[in-house]
Amino acid sequence: MQVSVDRDRCCSSGMCVLNVPEVFDQDDQDSLVRLRQSSLRPDQYEDVRLAAELCPGGAITVTEDGA
Template sequence: MKLTVDQDVCCGAGQCVLLAPEVFDQREQDGIVVLLDETPADALHEVVREAAAVCPAGAISVEEGR
């Protein structure tokens, strides 16, 4: 699995950080997503998929099979 985030479309809702704080963070000044781990461990794949699914702006992209 490989992740990318689009900071230009992120609305700062923070759902990704609540679900997977090992993988996502937010910038202090505006709450925009920061990707901490673009290739998370297998144990985190399910929660990362959920974070991408609930992102209201669709800012998280998941590429499977990496």
Template sequence: MKVSVDEDKCCGAGQCVLLAPAVFDQRDEDGIVVLLDALPDEAEHAAVREAADVCPAAAIALDENA
């Protein structure tokens, strides 16, 4: 799995950080998503999928074939 984020779409809701803190963080100044791990371990995949699903701005994209 390869993860990418669109910082321009991000609204700073923070659900991704709550669900997958090893993969996502937020900038202190504005809460915009920071991608910590574009190629997370398989153990993180379910949490990353859920984070992408609940993102209100659809700012998280997943490539399941990478």
């Protein structure tokens, strides 16, 4: 599974960083989301799917492998 972020839609809520700090980070300069990794381990799938659902800007997209 892959994750991508659209920084144009991010509203800097920081929800994703709080929920999955391994994967998401916030830029020191503009506070917008940054990815620490884009390829996910299976044990991260559930947390990242939830982060995508909870993102107020709809900025997080998860893509299933082979889909």
